Amino acid sequence: MAESGITTSQNAAPPIVVDTESTENDSSYGDEISNYTASLTSSVLHYRQENGRSYHAYCDGRYLIPNDEEEKDRLDMIHEMMMTMTGRKLFLAPIGESPQRVIDLGTGTGIWAIEFADEFPAAEVIGNDLSPIQPTQVPPNLRFIVDDFEDEWLYENQKFDFIHARFLTCSVRDYGRLLEQCYKHAAPGGWVEFQDWDARVYSEDGTIKNTSIEQYYDTIIHAFEKAGYVACPGPRLEEWFRKAGFVDIHVVKYQIPMGTWPKDRHLKILGTWNLMEAETGFQAAAMAVLTRYEGWTEDEVNILVAKTKNDARNRDIHAFFYFYVVYGRKPE
Numbered sequence: 001m002a003e004s005g006i007t008t009s010q011n012a013a014p015p016i017v018v019d020t021e022s023t024e025n026d027s028s029y030g031d032e033i034s035n036y037t038a039s040l041t042s043s044v045l046h047y048r049q050e051n052g053r054s055y056h057a058y059c060d061g062r063y064l065i066p067n068d069e070e071e072k073d074r075l076d077m078i079h080e081m082m083m084t085m086t087g088r089k090l091f092l093a094p095i096g097e098s099p100q101r102v103i104d105l106g107t108g109t110g111i112w113a114i115e116f117a118d119e120f121p122a123a124e125v126i127g128n129d130l131s132p133i134q135p136t137q138v139p140p141n142l143r144f145i146v147d148d149f150e151d152e153w154l155y156e157n158q159k160f161d162f163i164h165a166r167f168l169t170c171s172v173r174d175y176g177r178l179l180e181q182c183y184k185h186a187a188p189g190g191w192v193e194f195q196d197w198d199a200r201v202y203s204e205d206g207t208i209k210n211t212s213i214e215q216y217y218d219t220i221i222h223a224f225e226k227a228g229y230v231a232c233p234g235p236r237l238e239e240w241f242r243k244a245g246f247v248d249i250h251v252v253k254y255q256i257p258m259g260t261w262p263k264d265r266h267l268k269i270l271g272t273w274n275l276m277e278a279e280t281g282f283q284a285a286a287m288a289v290l291t292r293y294e295g296w297t298e299d300e301v302n303i304l305v306a307k308t309k310n311d312a313r314n315r316d317i318h319a320f321f322y323f324y325v326v327y328g329r330k331p332e
Ligand SMILES: C[S@@+](CC[C@H](N)C(=O)[O-])C[C@H]1O[C@@H](n2cnc3c(N)ncnc32)[C@H](O)[C@@H]1O
Pocket: 056, 062, 063, 075, 076, 079, 105, 106, 107, 108, 109, 110, 111, 112, 128, 129, 130, 131, 147, 148, 149, 150, 165, 166, 167, 168, 171, 172
């Protein structure tokens, strides 16, 4: 396998291809992608280094959560948590046996896109992201692109049969517009599925009241929203799908505990994954937004993070979250 090549564009924002194979013309959309892109540069790899973490370079500042090895491990843990949550289903939409063209928005490590491309070898799959952090050895029907999904989409040649987006909390500023772009670029009869958090923390018995875990989520949700991001998209997805014009909209709402406290075995496994990802996740989510936008010092963030971790491990605090899977169809 060849090293991945990173391309950047001459214009401000068009997507950049990360070529994961040396045989770049082995798919029908290879030409289309190369139309968007120009010379290869390494600028997308000049990651911002800050407070011991690294952040994406393409559209610097656009996304406030790191892209380093620690974060990649966390994203893969969360993938396993999501797969456990759904009973090992990558998606819930009834997309049929043979989707032809599929895109995963904000693909992260690409783990969802890789598993999808393996399961549907006849589909041509694209994963886009601000960070080229995906592996180089991937199924031949999968390509990764460096792109900002909130920018104008340039995937014009053909419409998508399935558009998937998972865990974009604190990433997106304008969901209304994003869902409109999904609608525009979906094939007639094509499906769009978003899976996302209500990032607020809940407890049925009041045990989160006045804890650091409550303070942590109140603080970062407020900071992300002040900075212009939607922090709790889950409960609002249905409304955005409807406004964009989708039909046959389905909403599935899950509970994800934080910690090992639930008695139910399935929920205990989910809570344990959540606790494991939070080991690095509390700091990953809080550091840039609080230091760049709220004037906190690195130490101040780390103190709140340490207290929050203690609460997450405390089996007397029965914290949980809601997670939404919403899918809808573009009319024929
Ligand atoms: C929390 S991660 C989720 C990754 C993946 N969807 C998953 O479920 O494993 C969010 C990802 O969205 C990417 N992202 C955030 N804003 C973006 C944007 N405007 N355009 C493209 N990717 C973006 C980030 O770089 C990050 O990899």
